[in-house]
Amino acid sequence: xxxxxxxxxxxxxxxxxxxxxxxxxxxxxxxxxxxxxxxxxxxxxxxxxxxxxxxxxxxxxxxxxxxxxxxxxxxxxxxxxxxxxxxxxxxxxxxxxxxxxxxxxxxxxxxxxxxxxxxxxxxxxxxxxxxxxxxxxxxxxxxxxxxxxxxxxxxxxxxxxxxxxxxxxxxxxxxxxxxxxxxxxxxxxxxxxxxxxxxxxxxxxxxx
Ligand code: PCA
Numbered sequence: 400x401x402x403x404x405x406x407x408x409x410x411x412x413x414x415x416x417x418x419x420x421x422x423x424x425x426x427x428x429x430x431x432x433x434x435x436x437x438x439x440x441x442x443x444x445x446x447x448x449x450x451x452x453x454x455x456x457x458x459x460x461x462x463x464x465x466x467x468x469x470x471x472x473x474x475x476x477x478x479x480x481x482x483x484x485x486x487x488x489x490x491x492x493x494x495x496x497x498x499x500x501x502x503x504x505x506x507x508x509x510x511x512x513x514x515x516x517x518x519x520x521x522x523x524x525x526x527x528x529x530x531x532x533x534x535x536x537x538x539x540x541x542x543x544x545x546x547x548x549x550x551x552x553x554x555x556x557x558x559x560x561x562x563x564x565x566x567x568x569x570x571x572x573x574x575x576x577x578x579x580x581x582x583x584x585x586x587x588x589x590x591x592x593x594x595x596x597x598x599x600x601x602x603x604x605x606x607x
Pocket of ligand 1: 417443537541542
């Protein structure tokens with residue numbers, strides 16, 4: 400039985416909800432799959448999130464870490480490909496820290512690629528009718544920091560990556576683009592179900 404560590408984030412930037420925490424909690428409540436699912440809500444704070452993540456990884460030794468967070472302006476589920484070794488915070492985190500042009504990990508590599516089967520996941524979500532895309536930047540805020548930390552912290556034979564979610568119907572501020580809560584839950588569940596897939600990734604790349 401594989402151990403899957405699935406994380407969302409607490410609210411930030413004045414919001415009172417974060418759809419990523421809602422989605423992972425909903426998936427955990429209904430989970431009936433074959434894996435041991437460990438679910439956590441991370442603080443939106445640079446130091447505290449990385450500390451909590453490292454503690455969870457040390458405690459559970461997951462075979463795969465799937466971290467999720469909110470990308471407020473987006474209309475699609477975005478499967479991140481790259482975490483960069485850069486923090487450039489537009490707003491202070493929930494602990495009041497606002498590093499600008501600082502490394503996530505001093506001396507670490509410039510970037511770390513997701514080790515989730517990103518194209519397979521895109522294929523699975525799209526086949527289920529969910530709006531999804533691959534993304535080449537998880538930003539330079541706490542989500543990117545968590546992605547970079549997770550990929551570096553898991554066992555060498557384990558996988559890790561990050562998925563940005565849009566707002567959900569019940570959490571979206573007025574006028575903000577969003578997907579149904581059910582769609583976000585379904586997307587996260589599919590990612591849990593397929594994160595350890597080894598099927599070939601068939602789709603090609605893009606030029607833009
Ligand atoms: N989104 C932020 C941090 C927490 C979250 O849910 C981000 O994209 O960095």
